[in-house]
Amino acid sequence: MALRRIFISLLLLWSCLGVADERLDAARQALLNQVEVIRLAYASREFDNYHQQLKAEQQLPTERLYAIAEATADFWRRQGIATGGSPLTLNDPYMAVIVSEPRASDYLMLSNRVRYLLWLARHVSWLPLEPSGWLKPGDSHKAISEIRGRLQALGDYPQGATSGSYYDERLKEAVLRFQVRHGLKSDAIIGPATLAWLNRSPRERAQLLVVNFIQRAEYLAEIGERYLLINIPAYEMWLVDDDRVALRSKVIVGKPYRQTPIISGEIKNLVLNPSWRVPRRLLTRDLLPKVREDGSYISSRNFEVFDYHGERVIKSDDEWRDVARGKFPYRLVQKPGAGNTLGRYKFFFPNEYSIYLHDTSDKALFERSDRALSSGCIRVEKVEQLANWMASHLVRDKQTWVNMQRERDKTQWFAFDASLPIHLVYWTSWLDDDNVAQFREDIYKKNQKFSLNLQATN
Numbered sequence: 494m495a496l497r498r499i500f501i502s503l504l505l506l507w508s509c510l511g512v513a514d515e516r517l518d519a520a521r522q523a524l525l526n527q528v529e530v531i532r533l534a535y536a537s538r539e540f541d542n543y544h545q546q547l548k549a550e551q552q553l554p555t556e557r558l559y560a561i562a563e564a565t566a567d568f569w570r571r572q573g574i575a576t577g578g579s580p581l582t583l584n585d586p587y588m589a590v591i592v593s594e595p596r597a598s599d600y601l602m603l604s605n606r607v608r609y610l611l612w613l614a615r616h617v618s619w620l621p622l623e624p625s626g627w628l629k630p631g632d633s634h635k636a637i638s639e640i641r642g643r644l645q646a647l648g649d650y651p652q653g654a655t656s657g658s659y660y661d662e663r664l665k666e667a668v669l670r671f672q673v674r675h676g677l678k679s680d681a682i683i684g685p686a687t688l689a690w691l692n693r694s695p696r697e698r699a700q701l702l703v704v705n706f707i708q709r710a711e712y713l714a715e716i717g718e719r720y721l722l723i724n725i726p727a728y729e730m731w732l733v734d735d736d737r738v739a740l741r742s743k744v745i746v747g748k749p750y751r752q753t754p755i756i757s758g759e760i761k762n763l764v765l766n767p768s769w770r771v772p773r774r775l776l777t778r779d780l781l782p783k784v785r786e787d788g789s790y791i792s793s794r795n796f797e798v799f800d801y802h803g804e805r806v807i808k809s810d811d812e813w814r815d816v817a818r819g820k821f822p823y824r825l826v827q828k829p830g831a832g833n834t835l836g837r838y839k840f841f842f843p844n845e846y847s848i849y850l851h852d853t854s855d856k857a858l859f860e861r862s863d864r865a866l867s868s869g870c871i872r873v874e875k876v877e878q879l880a881n882w883m884a885s886h887l888v889r890d891k892q893t894w895v896n897m898q899r900e901r902d903k904t905q906w907f908a909f910d911a912s913l914p915i916h917l918v919y920w921t922s923w924l925d926d927d928n929v930a931q932f933r934e935d936i937y938k939k940n941q942k943f944s945l946n947l948q949a950t951n
Contacts (some may be wrong), residue, residue, distance in 0.1 A: 524561055531703075543561045565593045566579065599928075600710075622639060622692055641667070643691055644664075668687065674930065704922075718735055722916045728745065728865075745872040748866060749936055753870075754844075760842045761843075764904065765837065765904070768828055771827070791813050795827055797826050832854050834854065837852045837901075840879070850873055859874040865936045
């Protein structure tokens with residue numbers, strides 16, 4: 494009996510040691526994953542050394558593991574991203590690593606995606622595809638087999654055979670999925686834009702995800718529970734109330750040479766049936782060339798002309814055409830109503846760029862995938878839903894709002910009981926609600942070097 498008890502005790506001890514070793518190895522692997530995420534965004538000798546130690550030493554000393562975990566937690570805190578606490582306060586190495594990770598809800602899925610992309614980078618060839626022409630359903634080409642395999646590796650094409658040079662229906666569905674999650678025109682045609690994204694390497698994709706994750710997590714940590722957020726390269730708006738998305742909408746933003754600025758502010762009122770006072774820059778660049786071609790442009794577009802003393806000026810179409818050829822000493826104001834450039838609603842927030850949100854008379858532009866089309870201001874597709882939400886939650890004079898709903902030609906300002914924070918951000922990659930990696934074109938060329946202005950020291 495004594496020998497049997499000793500034998501059982503030894504088995505239990507070995508079992509406990511095995512569990513402890515497994516837990517320590519799991520801690521080392523989780524910490525290695527975290528260090529790889531950090532290294533993608535922040536190049537430093539310190540984290541390169543951590544990476545080498547975690548990869549080289551299967552039995553990393555526990556005290557060293559704690560030290561690296563504390564260094565990663567400190568890194569996240571310096572970026573304004575909360576972690577679960579200090580690893581040095583725990584006696585469990587695995588839990589010490591877990592609390593060193595960001596508390597952002599999408600971190601675990603991001604880490605998993607990054608790990609897979611880095612695996613692809615190590616094991617799958619990703620040479621540039623050059624089919625020397627556009628490919629569409631029904632075509633045959635030697636590059637199609639490679640395209641099919643690449644889409645499968647990225648999760649857009651289902652598992653199974655990837656050979657064959659014929660562009661079939663199954664590949665068409667995969668290309669469409671790929672185009673949607675890259676913000677491309679959904680036409681199943683593999684042209685220059687789609688091909689460019691197919692050629693983006695797995696490591697480059699991982700870098701995009703990590704850089705944007707850090708930017709988003711730091712920003713969202715301080716943003717509050719109610720706000721309007723516009724992601725410029727995604728051409729999308731989110732209205733968030735009580736930490737829930739109340740409205741999503743497509744938007745149109747500034748052209749690359751007339752960029753919408755990355756700023757924050759507060760919307761304090763909205764305008765129903767706004768008039769449009771044409772900025773001098775737009776008058777010179779956009780409107781006057783049209784007036785020089787056709788003097789009736791002013792009257793046909795419902796513009797009124799004023800001198801700099803505020804006096805209205807009236808001329809014939811021919812006279813306006815002639816005046817537009819020289820120095821134009823007037824300002825144009827488009828009256829409210831049908832065809833007004835600002836549409837039916839304008840949402841103003843004080844800022845040095847004179848940027849605001851508004852409706853538009855040209856609704857067809859929202860069907861385009863590339864919507865960097867404005868002169869800097871933001872046009873909202875679901876503008877009426879946004880205005881009605883504001884009327885219900887923010888507008889002070891609700892009765893006047895109701896009374897004005899049939900009015901189309903009279904301008905009315907509505908003050909708010911409380912302002913609505915607005916944030917114009919620039920994020921080119923993220924994981925969506927279904928944990929699918931989304932990527933968007935860097936329309937203003939802000940992420941070309943994949944670098945962050947991260948704080949290396951306190």
